[in-house]
Structures are given as C-alpha cells and as structure tokens.
Amino acid sequence: MDCCVCTSMPLILRPPRNSICGACYEGARTIITMINNLETQKTKPNSTNNGSSPASRRNSSKTLDDCIRIWSEQMEIFNEQKEDLGFLRGIVAAFKEQIHTDILVKPGSHGLPIPAHKFVLATRSEIFKNMLECDECKAAPNNQTITIPDLNHEELSSLLEFLYSGTLPEQTIGRDVYALSRAADKYAIPHLLRYCERYLLSSLNTSNALETLEIADTCSNQALKETTLEFLVKNIEHVVTSPRFEAFVHRNPHLTVQLVSRAFANGSK
Numbered sequence: 001m002d003c004c005v006c007t008s009m010p011l012i013l014r015p016p017r018n019s020i021c022g023a024c025y026e027g028a029r030t031i032i033t034m035i036n037n038l039e040t041q042k043t044k045p046n047s048t049n050n051g052s053s054p055a056s057r058r059n060s061s062k063t064l065d066d067c068i069r070i071w072s073e074q075m076e077i078f079n080e081q082k083e084d085l086g087f088l089r090g091i092v093a094a095f096k097e098q099i100h101t102d103i104l105v106k107p108g109s110h111g112l113p114i115p116a117h118k119f120v121l122a123t124r125s126e127i128f129k130n131m132l133e134c135d136e137c138k139a140a141p142n143n144q145t146i147t148i149p150d151l152n153h154e155e156l157s158s159l160l161e162f163l164y165s166g167t168l169p170e171q172t173i174g175r176d177v178y179a180l181s182r183a184a185d186k187y188a189i190p191h192l193l194r195y196c197e198r199y200l201l202s203s204l205n206t207s208n209a210l211e212t213l214e215i216a217d218t219c220s221n222q223a224l225k226e227t228t229l230e231f232l233v234k235n236i237e238h239v240v241t242s243p244r245f246e247a248f249v250h251r252n253p254h255l256t257v258q259l260v261s262r263a264f265a266n267g268s269k
C-alpha cells in the first residue's frame with residue numbers, strides 16, 4: 001500500500017495521512033514503547049515523585065512527536081556526559097603515564113610499588129586520607145609511600161585503576177572481585193563496594209556462591225548475604241556435594257550453621 005510516511009513522492013502527491021504501511025506503523029509503535037519504558041525506568045528510583053515533575057508528566061500517553069523531543073533531550077544529556085567523561089579521562093591518563101605522581105603505593109609481599117597521586121587517594125577514601133595526614137607521612141613529604149598489605153601487585157593495580165576511572169574491564173573485575181571487595185570494605189570506598197556487589201550478583205552461580213557468601217559476610221553486606229543464602233539453599237544438593245564445600249566448612253563454621261539450618265527450615269516447610 002502507498003504510505004504517507006515512507007513514500008518518495010513529493011509532498012503535494014503524497015497519499016492521505018491515514019494511509020500508513022505496516023513497517024512505519026510497527027516502527028512508530030516500537031519507538032513509543034521504547035521511550036515509554038525508558039521513562040518508566042527513569043522515574044522508578046525516585047518513588048517520592050509527586051507526579052508534577054517533567055518526567056512523570058511525560059509518562060502519560062505519548063505521540064511519536066513527543067518521543068522525538070524526549071530522544072533529543074536524552075541525546076543532549078548523553079553528549080554532556082560524554083564531555084564530562086572525556087574531562088575526567090585526563091586524570092586516568094595522569095595515572096597511566098605517571099604525570100606528576102607524588103606517592104608510591106606498595107602492595108604486600110614485597111611487590112613493586114605503583115606511583116599515584118595523593119589527592120586521588122584522599123578524595124576516594126577517608127581511610128587513605130587519614131593515612132596521608134598522619135605525622136609520619138607529613139614529616140617525609142618527599143619520600144612518601146603507603147603500603148596496602150592485603151593486596152598483591154596485580155590487585156593493587158586494579159584498585160588504583162578503579163580509584164582513577166570508577167570502572168574496570170570485565171576481565172579485571174572478574175579476576176580481582178574478592179580482593180577488591182575486601183579492600184573496598186577495609187578502606188571505606190563505597191562506590192567500589194557497590195560495583196563489586198553488582199558484579200557478584202550478576203555472576204552468582206553454583207561454583208562461586210560459597211565464596212560470594214564468605215565475602216558478603218566479611219564485608220557485612222546483608223543484602224548480598226541474603227540473596228546468596230537463598231541461592232545456596234535452592235541449590236543445596238549441588239553445593240554440599242561439591243569439592244569446595246569441605247574447605248568452606250573448615251573456614252566458616254558459623255556460615256555453615258546458618259546455611260544448613262536455613263536449608264532444613266526450608267525443607268520442613
């Protein structure tokens with residue numbers, strides 16, 4: 001059928017406005033649904049929304065024209081964020097290229113130290129800030145090192161990369177998530193703690209759930225601990241017969257008691 005939207009006819013010869021082909025009709029419906037979903041997601045975290053904000057007004061029924069306007073607004077925000085990120089990347093480059101670094105951060109077990117910037121450490125962690133403000137550090141301003149004994153060189157490098165960039169490659173977080181969770185908890189870096197938590201939740205499976213439970217317990221992350229316990233209870237047969245369960249029991253008698261009693265309670269329901 002002739003379509004008033006996708007026709008190549010000049011304006012004056014176009015079919016009437018109510019003749020639209022299936023592809024244009026479906027395309028328009030898809031765009032409207034997509035924008036509606038995006039808008040719903042945007043308003044969800046703010047449950048105190050009183051219904052008069054621009055976002056909630058937009059949640060009423062939309063035309064394709066509304067969608068194009070919302071999409072343009074989103075593109076504007078996206079471009080601004082891209083600019084902000086580009087600006088921040090300068091700090092990452094200062095770390096990677098070791099420009100004007102003023103402190104050496106040493107890993108445990110005699111690993112090679114990594115040059116960094118005091119202001120980054122101090123702004124990302126209150127604990128680092130206090131460490132840098134101690135009398136010893138102030139007394140030797142030209143030869144400063146701090147030691148992070150719990151991390152090896154690779155893990156420390158990942159921690160520093162995160163402190164500068166706020167993110168990590170999938171492979172790096174996958175490799176160091178347990179060490180980084182402990183470091184985030186010990187050195188009070190809440191953003192890293194949430195980042196690790198999201199990764200642990202998204203990758204939870206029967207071969208890593210016991211380790212995830214241990215880390216949730218160490219970091220006193222009650223929400224992560226609950227989710228992992230529930231997951232373990234659902235998969236209890238698989239878990240107790242796995243070779244790593246015995247070592248887990250030795251290391252964590254208190255968690256074993258919690259897990260087993262919950263599995264029993266669940267089984268008796």
Ligand SMILES: [Zn+2]
Nearest residue numbers: 003006021024
């Ligand atoms: Zn069409």
